[in-house]
Amino acid sequence: MGGDAIAVVGMAGRFPGAPDVAALWRNLLGGVDAVHDHTPAELRELGVGERLIADPAHVPAHGRLEGVADFDAEFFGVPDAEAVRMDPQQRLFLEQAWAALEDAGHDPAARDGIVGVFAGSSLNRYFLFRQFGNPSATDDWESLLLPGSAADYLPAQVAYRLGLTGPAIATQTACSSSLVAVCTAAQSLLDYRCDLALAGGVSVTEPRFRHTPGGLVSPDGRCRAFDAAGQGAAYGSGVAVLALKRLEDAQEDGDQVLAVLRGWAVGNDGAARAGFAAPGLDGQAAVVAEALASAEASPADIGYVEAHGSGTLAGDAIEVAALARAFGDGLAPGSCALGSLKTNLGNLDAAAGAASLIKAVLAVRHGIVPANLHFRTPNPEIDFASSPFFVPVENHPFPAGPRLAGVSSFGLGGTNAHVIVENAPEEAPRAGADGGWHALPVSARTPEALREALTRLADHLAAQVAAGAPPRPDDVARTLAGRRAFARRAAVLCRDVAEAVPLLRAAAGAAPPDHPAGAPAELVARASAWVSGADVEWPGTPGARRVSLPAYPFQRRRHWIEARP
Structure with a gap:
């Protein structure tokens, strides 16, 4: 691999039905539909009004994230009063940024290199539905739009709480925000603006959406990507963070390399589309072609595309047509699998692209493309017969050889991102474990956390x-x-x-x-x-490498303003 490759050295996240990345992978292989159908009682507890509950167009399905009201404020030095006012998206991303650093095996306080943060978040619905106009929250509404609430401050909040001094850049491009953040982070690494980068996104939504014909939300909340019955998807809550380093540095430092980002591209559809909210075929095709060229990869090398997969008839048809144009002619039909994480989790909005990238990293790492859920009859507007793409309805093995995947994320307004990810290079051989003694040190802030x-x-x-x-x-x-x-x-x-x-x-x-x-x-x-509390220097073992181990067990408590009836 060339010197421009970026290593994924750590991953963390929380997703509907999955408290961490390992659970997400188990659910994907198990074909779990993690979209939750809320009961009227659950909707009322969330503060959803009776008029919306009774509306036949209301969609009570949602990619629900457990424990979204809970936060380990003490761990990050956040006073309880401030934690209650803070956008839960910032709290979730803070915790998972730390977990990604631990998964990468790096303590930023002990690093000589510069760590950057690149992230996007969704609209602050906590402010809209629990704070705005609530006299018990505050009378100073302007103060609620400052660092604890506004999306601009998400990466800066992480940099402040974790002591990171590299670029802290917010990327706000709707559904493509987190994948654009990954592309921005990768380029920052190549430009030596930082030495380790955290990149991803977070979204917290609630089941307050209505289905409209031709809209983005399906009547039952299920995403039937590429299917004739596709009518959109439910929205969901989630957070996804990746830790990235230059590949050569990661190999030299003994980091785990989960996968490699070979190339990436970001572009916009411009005016060549039916409207501001409509996707553009030309823009999507261009960003995929640019990412392939950046990776110096042939379309024939790609065994899987993790698609944006909105689940709408027109959106899916345009996406597959754009992929077919970028891939060109001459590829064997059925040679490239096509899937969408939205069929499992719903649309995670600003977190969707990074979550899809995590799925693709796991797929190339393990050599398995998870089944695409809810696919029965192909979308009649998609010409699968003359394209290289097929939709796997069962878990599908990668073809032999290097495993490459493309990941797409397209934002409302036309900002498109595409990333090419490849399985990690083979590790250099090393001698077997010598049978010597090793110390396994474990620490935490509280006795309860240490036991856990x-x-x-x-x-x-x-x-x-x-x-x-x-x-x-x-x-x-x-x-x-x-x-x-x-x-x-x-x-x-x-x-x-x-x-x-x-x-x-x-x-x-x-x-x-x-x-x-x-x-x-x-x-x-x-x-x-x-x-006993002393600082000691542990004896090192030549050739030892960092590996994924369970992250810190946060001791969360509820910090939440309840919805008013």
Whole structure:
């Protein structure tokens, strides 16, 4: 791969029906429809009015995000009164930005390089439905539009709370916001404006939408992308964040490389469309062709396109026609899979593009394209027979060889983004684990969080051991040693991760256990000193790499202004 490649070194997110990225992947492989049908009682609890509930055009379906009212304000040093006023989108993105850094194995306080933040968010509906005009919130409405609420301040809020000094740039291009943020972050890395970048988006919506013929919201909230019955999709809430580095730096630093961004492009449809809200074939085709050229990839190399997939007859037909034009003639029919995450989650608006990219990263990493839900009869306006595209209704394996996927996200108003993602290059061979001793340090801000962190790590390692793919203990040790050290601490010593599991469980259940017999006295002394609060330098293992481990267990509490009846 060329020097312009960008490595995905960490991912985090919360999605309808999935509290993290691992759960999202399980749901995608399991064909889970995570769109929730709200009952009238649930709608009333959200503050939805009786007139809208009774409206036959109202769509009570929604990609619901559990716990959207909850936030670990203490972790980020946010006073409770400020947390209640803060846009929940900013709170969600803050937590997942930290989780993405932990997934990448980097503590920004310990880094020499510059970390940037690039993000977009949806309209602040919390302000509209719970604060505006509510005397119990404030009489100073202008103050509510300042840093805790306005979309402009989302990346700056993250930079302030996490101590990041690189570019902090908000991208607001409707549904394409988060994928445009990824493209902006990737270019900033190539320009050496930062050395590590967080990129993504967040959206918090509620089931207050109505179906209108030809509109974006389907009558039952299900997205039937590329299907003859397509009438739009439900909206949903979610947050998605990716940690990015220059590929050469990631390999040199021993980072995990989940996938590689080979090329990207951003453009606009201009005036060549039926109206401001209508998609443009020429603009979409141009941005896909530009991304392919940027990646120096042939259309024949692409095994899967994660499409925008709005689920509307006209929108889907224009998108496939644009893809066919960009891909050109001569490709074998049925050679490229076509799918849309909206069929599983609904439309996550400003978070949609980054969530789709996470799906594509997982697909090229594991070599599986998840089934596209709700596809029965092809959209009659799409000429699948003369195109290379097909819609998989079952999980579909990638063809042999390098695995490349394209990801599209198109914003209302015509701003289009497309990214080419490829499976990670093969890791350089290294010697097997030497069977030596390693320290696994775990810390948290509170005793409750420490117990949960130890339990999560034990469960994660046990599951990998049971699956026959245990991580190397030196990799786990290096990753944990690179995380922020908080006041509440525990450390276990082990020679392999199977040995570590019961020790971690014991540490979570009561006082830390005695270290195993035979553990080196010098390592025991370091572990004891660290648990007592000292700063220690953990012994490194040559060749150890960072790996994905469970993120910090936030201790969330409800910070919320209830909707008025």
